[in-house]
Amino acid sequence: MITGKNYIGNKLSSNGSNTYKTFDPKLNLDTEWTFYEATKEEIGEAVDKAQDAFQSYKNFSGAKKATFLEAIAEEIEALGDELIQAYCKESGLPEGRAIGERGRTMGQLRAFAQLLKEGSWVEATIDTAQPDRKPLPKIDLRKMLLPIGPIAVFGSSNFPFAFSTAGGDTASALASGCPVIVKSHPMHAGTGEMVSSAVIKAAERTNMPDGVFSNLNSSGIEVGQQLVLHPKIKGVGFTGSIKGGTALYKLANERKEPIPVFAEMGSINPVVVLPSALREKGLDWAKQYAGSVMLGAGQFCTNPGLILGIKSTSLDAFTNALGDEIDKLEPTCMLHPNIHNNYEKGKNELSNQGGADVVAEYKKSVAPNHAQQKVLTVNGANFLKNPKLHQEVFGPFSIVVRCADAKELTEVLNCLEGQLTGTILGNPDELKTYRSVVDALQGRVGRLIFNGVPTGVEVCPSMQHGGPFPASTDSRFTSVGVSAVKRWVRPVSFQNWPQEELPEALQDGNPLSIMRIVDSEHTNKKLE
Numbered sequence: 001m002i003t004g005k006n007y008i009g010n011k012l013s014s015n016g017s018n019t020y021k022t023f024d025p026k027l028n029l030d031t032e033w034t035f036y037e038a039t040k041e042e043i044g045e046a047v048d049k050a051q052d053a054f055q056s057y058k059n060f061s062g063a064k065k066a067t068f069l070e071a072i073a074e075e076i077e078a079l080g081d082e083l084i085q086a087y088c089k090e091s092g093l094p095e096g097r098a099i100g101e102r103g104r105t106m107g108q109l110r111a112f113a114q115l116l117k118e119g120s121w122v123e124a125t126i127d128t129a130q131p132d133r134k135p136l137p138k139i140d141l142r143k144m145l146l147p148i149g150p151i152a153v154f155g156s157s158n159f160p161f162a163f164s165t166a167g168g169d170t171a172s173a174l175a176s177g178c179p180v181i182v183k184s185h186p187m188h189a190g191t192g193e194m195v196s197s198a199v200i201k202a203a204e205r206t207n208m209p210d211g212v213f214s215n216l217n218s219s220g221i222e223v224g225q226q227l228v229l230h231p232k233i234k235g236v237g238f239t240g241s242i243k244g245g246t247a248l249y250k251l252a253n254e255r256k257e258p259i260p261v262f263a264e265m266g267s268i269n270p271v272v273v274l275p276s277a278l279r280e281k282g283l284d285w286a287k288q289y290a291g292s293v294m295l296g297a298g299q300f301c302t303n304p305g306l307i308l309g310i311k312s313t314s315l316d317a318f319t320n321a322l323g324d325e326i327d328k329l330e331p332t333c334m335l336h337p338n339i340h341n342n343y344e345k346g347k348n349e350l351s352n353q354g355g356a357d358v359v360a361e362y363k364k365s366v367a368p369n370h371a372q373q374k375v376l377t378v379n380g381a382n383f384l385k386n387p388k389l390h391q392e393v394f395g396p397f398s399i400v401v402r403c404a405d406a407k408e409l410t411e412v413l414n415c416l417e418g419q420l421t422g423t424i425l426g427n428p429d430e431l432k433t434y435r436s437v438v439d440a441l442q443g444r445v446g447r448l449i450f451n452g453v454p455t456g457v458e459v460c461p462s463m464q465h466g467g468p469f470p471a472s473t474d475s476r477f478t479s480v481g482v483s484a485v486k487r488w489v490r491p492v493s494f495q496n497w498p499q500e501e502l503p504e505a506l507q508d509g510n511p512l513s514i515m516r517i518v519d520s521e522h523t524n525k526k527l528e
Contacts, residue, residue, distance in 0.1 A: 001082060001197070002190045004035040008042055009049040009211040010200055015039050020219035022189050025092035025340075026333050028368040035189045038216040043226050049211025050150035050179040051232045056209050058147045058177040061504075062116035062512070064206070065175060069113040071202035072166055073106040076195060083194050087160050090188040092333035092369065097296065098161075105161040108168055108459055112175035115482045121145075122489075124505040124516040128527065129496070140496050142506040145489035147177030149234030152227040154248070155185035155192060156239035157335050158299045163479075164188070165195040165215060168459075169237030169262075172484035178235070179212045183227055186219045187336050193217075221247075228252050228261075235488055238263040239301075239479065242392075242470045249473050262487045263473045264466060266392040267420040268305035269454040270413065270444075272437060274426030277451075278314035283321050285425055289398075290325035292453040297332045297371045298396030299339070302421055302454040305392055308401045308409060311379075319400045323360030323375055326396075331362055331370040334395065340369045343395035347374055350399070353389055355382035359400060371395045380408040384415060406434060413440035418468025418475065421447045421454040444468060446475060 004019070005012040014036035021030040038046075057065075076083070087098040115121050122144045130138035151173040155164035162168065170180045184192035196215035203212055216223055228236055228251050236252055238245050238261065245263030252261045277285055292304050307322075309315040334340040350356065351374065359375040366372055373396035380403035383389050389399060403409040413422075422445035424431065424438065431438055431450075442448055446467030457465055457480050465480035466472035472479070477487050494502060504511045508527035515524050 002033050002086065002193050004033055004193070004217070006036065006038045006042055006217050007193075007196045007200055007213070007215040008046045009214055010204060013042055015042055020186060022090045022187060023336055024089050025336055025369040026367075028337075031089055031190065033190045035217045037218050038223050040226060043216060043223060043230070046181050046211070046214035046216060047150060047227070047230045047232045050181055050214065053179045053209035053211035054147075054149055057179060057212050060177065062119045065177065066113035066116040068202060068206045068208055069109045069116070069171060069174060071206050072199050073109040075198035075202045076102065076106055076166060079194055079198055083191070086191045086194055087188065090191050091160055091335050093296070093335070101159060101161040104459060105167060108162065109166065109171050111459065111482055112171050112485065115485065116175055119505070119512045119514040120516075121482070121485060122505050122514070123491075124514060126506060126516060126518045126527070128519055141493055142497065142502065143491055143493040144503060144505050145486070146492045148488055148490055149178060150232055151178045151180050151235045151237060151488055152224075152233050153180050153182045154224060154236070154238040154240065155182060155188070157185055157187050157339065158296070158301070159239070160185070160188040160191045161195070163239040165192045166199055168479055168484055169239070173237065173488045174212070176485045176488035178488045181214045181216065181227060181233070183224045184215055184217050186217075189217055224248070225251060229255060231255070231257065233259065235259055236261040236263075237479070237487070240265065242266040245473065246470070260487070261473055262477055262479065264301065264420070264479045265470050265472060267301055267467065267471045268390070268392050269302055269419055269421045269423070270306045270308060270416060270441065271304050271423040271425065271454070272409070272413075272441060273307060273309040273315070273318065274424065274430045274434060275310065275312065275314065276427045276430055277425035278309065278312065278318050282314055282318040286318050286321035287325045288453055290322055290329060292455045293326060293375070293398045294329045294332070294373060294396050295455050297334045298373070299335060299394060300455050302457060304423070304454055305398050306401065307398060308403060308412060310406060310409060311402045311404055315402060319359055319377055322400070326373050326375055327360045327362060329373065331366045331372050331396070333367070334369050334371050337369055339394065340371060343371055343393065343397070346391070346393035347395065347397050350389060350391065350393060351376060353386055355379065355386070356389070356399075373397065375400065377402060380404055380412055383412055390416060406437060410436045410440045413437065413444060416444050418471040419445045420465060420467045420471045421445055421449055423449040423452065423454055425451055446471060446478070
């Protein structure tokens, strides 16, 4: 089923001579599949098809687009075990993780389908005319969200399903009315091609225009650069490293017509352990956090890379317990030798910083590409002085910071870059006592967690997966949950527009029966 070719709209294409293979990190061998990198001409054809498809797709009803998204979920499920096997082979991740992530991906698609069926997400607003208003008449103004055009989506290394080919970026863009061109991640190009085949089959089955979806292979950065620079591309979705995301952001802003780049990038997800948590549940939290640090070989964007507390014997006991618990866990396989090598490099660099002491380090021999976990500890003064200690190490690694007091703890939080999540462990009364700590943490993150672990991202309307830079390039938006659709639209006002020419969402009769704001009132009623 895996051909190694590109999907240029509905057709398979392999016009280029540059090829590459994916890698099985568990066997430490290349896979059997060969992939053809997209040529400049194939990229151009895919974008042209996307632009042509946009002319009709942007006007499709919510119900019709919902049918397409539901069909994608069905076709992904129909790929069965063969898809799961390809995922595991190219990622080194276990079957249970693959099945769970596939379920999440189908759930995301169906959630956006429900959003489209209900329809109120377009934020229709109507201010009716008042011709007799004094001293000047009031015009009729109506506003709603409309899609911006073809979107380039970059697949992520650590989520071959949920943040890649038919993941949240693609699902939200298609829901908004924007065609999608995926730059497939080279580490799981076979998985990406299989998912792409499901999207194309769903598009043909539901009579979507040719070009509403394309999938391009690339082992390097050239294809992605050409996509971002193409004048017909109107937005970019990215999940990955700070280096990659900021490079794309810069490239997009240097275009003659700059375009938005919504990149979800690095995060060390600080966890503040308040005194009551240490006294009452310190050993329990140590066990939970050992599991959280180790989850998925530490390859989650919400991995707890920084744990902070106020110096005490209770914090010392927690730190020692964390080290004991994490040392008991068996190392697991990372996604690729390159990721494993970067992990070792980052871990060693931070370990060699002055004032950093080892809490736990797994030293037994392991299979190739398996990550040996490590926990360091450092005092607050050294952490404040050394920005290198603030860097993310992508893998099962964490630092415990021992702050002298609440004031230093607040200073540490204020010096951090933007993060996806921030966690407080304690009791409700302490939130008042440590208000400055809570406020500092809130100012640096997109999601505040109380008495939990940051790993695990619920896909629902209230989820905010994004934060101040460099957690993401625009902290006003989320890449998880149905609100992610807002990234691919822009508001357009219609002034004194003829009724029959207005979008249905703005017509007096409200044929979609959606909720609207009419003269400052939330209502789904028709206008009299």
